[in-house]
Amino acid sequence: MVSVLQACAALTALEQGRFLHGYILRRGLDSILPVMSTLITMYARCGKLDLGERVFSMMNKKDAVSWNSLISSYGVHGY
Structure with missing residues (x-):
C-alpha cells in the first residue's frame, strides 16, 4: 500500500488516492503507521x-514518521 500511495503522490493522482484511502479503511489497514504516514x-x-x-x-498512535510527514507537508505548502 505504501508504494501505491507514493505513486499516487508522485503523479498527484488524488482520485486514485482517495479510492485507496477508502480501501485502507475498509480493510482495517488504518492502524499501520507507515501506511497512514504515506497517506x-x-x-x-x-x-x-x-x-x-x-x-x-x-x-490513534503517532510516531516520529507520522509527525515528520505532517511537518514536511506544512513545509511543502509554505507554512
Whole structure:
C-alpha cells in the first residue's frame, strides 16, 4: 500500500488516492503507521493539506514518521 500511495503522490493522482484511502479503511489497514504516514504525504502532495491534517488527527498512535510527514507537508505548502 505504501508504494501505491507514493505513486499516487508522485503523479498527484488524488482520485486514485482517495479510492485507496477508502480501501485502507475498509480493510482495517488504518492502524499501520507507515501506511497512514504515506497517506498524509499523498494528500499534501496532491494539494489537499487539510485532508492530510484530518488523517493525522484521526490516528490513534503517532510516531516520529507520522509527525515528520505532517511537518514536511506544512513545509511543502509554505507554512
